[in-house]
Amino acid sequence: MQADTRDGTRGRDSVLGYRMGTELTAVASFGERNAPGRLVQLSLEHMTLHLDAHALPPLPGQVASVVLGQGERWATSLDAEVMEVRGARPEVSLRFVSPPLDAGRRIVSVLEALRDNGLLLPPETRPVWKERIDRPERVARICEALAGRQARGVARGADGRRVGVSAVSFDALADRMEWRLEDGPMPPGPLTLEVFGYSSVVHASVMDARQEGERVVMSVPTELVRYRHRWLRRAPPSSPCVLSFDHPLWPQVHVRRPVLDLSYEGLAFMTEPDEDLLYPGLRQPVLEVAMEGLPPVRLRAEVRNISSTAAGRRCGMSVRPLDAEGARAWRALVEAQMHPSTRVEGDWSEATWKLLEGSGYFGLPGKSPEDFTEERPWFDATQERLEGRTRLGYRVVRPAGESLEATLSVVKPFEGTWMAHQLARQHVPGMRSSAREALRDIYLRGYEPTQVDPDVKWLIAFCEASVRWVRFTKFDFARWYEHTGQACLVPFRLMEAEVERDWVLPPDVEVAEPTDAERARFFQELERTRPVAYREALDLVPERFELSRVSTRWKEAGLDRARALRVARVDGKPVAVAVFESAQPGLNLFNVLDGVRVVTLVDDARPEVQRAMLALLGHAAQWYRALGRRVFVHYVESTCVEYVEQAALADLGDGRLWVISASLLPEFLEHLCEATTPRSGA
Structure with a gap:
């Protein structure tokens, strides 16, 4: 969001008001x-004002x-002060001094007349994202989603004429789309x-369109271009x-309008120019937004x-809370408006546990619902500590x-990383919503708030490899962007170890804290x-490896977070290094943050390396025992896994670590909405 500077017009005149055409x-x-x-x-x-060449510049x-x-039409004389003079043939920037209200209304009438005649140049808006999409399967998904929700748009002809259209149908086999005029x-x-x-906004060039009655029939585009103007x-x-x-x-002018749309950082409404006297760049020190059931929220605003x-x-504004309390209130109001079918606040622990049981969430290979009974008190207590700490974590539910x-x-x-986990859904008799709608709502409510975290850089998830929904949404998306370095999909085998079992450690392997050279x-x-x-997403880099800032924030909330390195x-001679990591008990019921990663320094097929990895797991058990843990998990990423068989770990199945850059989150949410749109005709 643009910084809220208030140093006159310096630095602002490029977006203040309208340029003349x-x-x-x-x-x-x-x-x-x-x-x-x-x-x-x-x-x-x-x-x-661009002065004539012979005019002497002011100071x-x-x-x-x-x-x-304009021609013979003249407005009232206005008092002004010179703010800046630029160039040899000078452009002079002037600020009006206490302009009277009637003069302001006359200026508005001139501006609106120029707008009606297409002679105003509004502030330039450049897309923050432009992407060419030419993968046939991805183009097909987007077109199917557009037809499924009867998306509206505009068709522009070669002569510049435009007509409104809405998507009607998509047929991949017939290579055909239809649009209603x-x-x-x-x-x-x-x-x-x-x-x-x-x-x-999705753009497509169409060469073979033909009109059939009130519809336009065309082939499915081979390429789409997507533009985004806001994050x-x-x-x-x-x-x-x-x-x-x-x-x-003019404080005597009071503006009161229904909100047309809103987000965490902006809103829009329909304005009457000659009544509201608004223009791009106008700073509003205090604006109040009210909805029934919540106290009014006061914000700073700027007309964009x-x-x-x-x-x-239509007037679009960027908004910014006045203080931390206002930020919490604004977030609550926005989320109540944008996500009416989901909740974050409230005691949902009992209902969530029943949902996890009823949905089959506890049925991961090698697990049964009874295995989680001891976790229930921790699960409830940890969620209670997170209540109200939405900058650290939260649980979304769809009642x-x-x-x-x-x-x-x-x-x-x-x-700088947010992790989504513990997704579960069940069918509730009598509910009219589809599974796609429920998943879309829960994902949007979970992911969208992370966009306003100023430190967010990455999104991750530990995913079961065999779930079709996850493959269709997360895995496909990561593969589309892996080549950019902004996403990855890393396979692993999830294994679970009991801390209190007898661990037989190889006698020829020494396990210790690494030296600086080994580190x-x-x-x-x-x-x-x-x-x-x-x-980067897992903080496996020297400057953030110790998780010092993270553990401090967690400790302030009464939650544990720790990491250790062993060689x-x-x-x-060092042959393998292990990262031991722990999080608050009950945070994740499969303990995905109580995990061990092993990085081999030489060929992992060598027998001594296999013994070294076994020894590291045994020492991990001692480390977790000291923390009061009952089990820990091991992410098996090696090609040779004889040590796993010797350790007799419980196999919880194949998984994928899904990572995307936060800069891709709007694209992921767009893809998610496309994936959850009912098919046309459904």
Whole structure:
């Protein structure tokens, strides 16, 4: 979000008001000297004037009197002050001094007339994301989702004419899509389609469109281009929501409007320009947003754009809470509006446990529901400690009467990494929503808040490899972006070890804390053998390896987080290094953060390396025993696994560590919404 600086207009005039797309004249008088010129930029508090070549430039701080004009139409003279002078043929930036309200309304009427004639140049908005999509299976998924939700868009013809359209059907076998014409006949081709997605606009070039009645029939595009103009999705309120404020220049002007859409960092509403007197760049020191059932929230705001729509003028604002308490209140209001079917607050432990039992969550290979009985008190206590600490972790639930239909937990176990875990869903009799809708809602509610964490860099999940839903959503997405280094999908075999069993340790293996040289070699081997996304997301880098900041934050919440490094030596030479890691008991019922990773420093097929890895597991049992743990897990990533058989670990099945950069999260959520959209005709 743009910083909230308040140093006059310096640094702001590039986005303050409107740039002129026509020859609009103005005259600035500096004492006895008149300086005519061309108006470059105009708002109700500021203007930029390009003086004629022969005009003498004024000095910053000099007072002026300004008269605006277009042809013979002149507005009232306005008092101004010179803020900045730029260039040899100077552009002069002036700030109006206490402009009267009637003058402000006249300026608005001039601006709106210019807008109606297409002569205003609104602030340029560049996409924060542009992506060409040409994988046939991915293009097909997007087109199917557009048809499934009857997405709306615009078809532009070769002559510039445009007509509204909405997606009707998609047939992959027939290579055919159909679109309904909303407000006129199809313009002459070739066409350019612009269709609104979850939080982006999808463009496609169409060469073979033909009109059949009130529909346009076309082949499925071979390539799509996706543009995104903001990182955060905005959604319409789910219940009445109203904003209000007093105008910062004219306090007697009180604005009160229904909210059209909102997000964590912005909102929009329909404005009446001659009443509200708004323009791009206007800073609003205090704005209040209210909805029934919650106290009003006070925010700072800045007008980012005013655009023309069929319904009138739409004003978009960026918003920012005034303080930490306001930030919590604003987050609660936004989430209540954007995610009405899910909850985070409240005591849902009993209902969540029943959901986990009923959904089969405890049925991982090698496990039964009885194995988790001892974990229940820890599970409840840990969730109670997380309550209200949403910057550290939270649990999302989707209520269905007195039961729960779905749940997902989200936690921040590393410095810049959020982890989603403990996803479960069950069918609840009488519920009209589909499984896709429930999963979409629970994922959006879980992932979207992580976008406003200023430290977020990565998203991870430890996934069971055989679940079709996970393969279709997470695995496919990671593979699309692995080549960029912003994602990875690392296979492992999840094994579980009991701490209190008898561990027979190889007598020729020494296990100890590594020396500085051994530690450096460990990081070198990690860099050689593991993807950068893996190392960065798991804090397996020298500067963050100790988890000092993470463990401090967890400790403040009464939660444990620890990590240790051990080296195994044979004949005095290091052959393998293990990372021991622990988290608060009950945080994850499969103990995915109470895990051991082993990195071999030489060929893992050598017998002494296998013995070394076995010794490291035995010492891990001692480490976890000292922490009061009953079991720990081991992520088997080696190719030779004889040591696992000797250790007699319980096999919990194949898994994948899923990692994506936080910069890809909007794309992942878009993909998720496409994957959960009902098929057209369903």
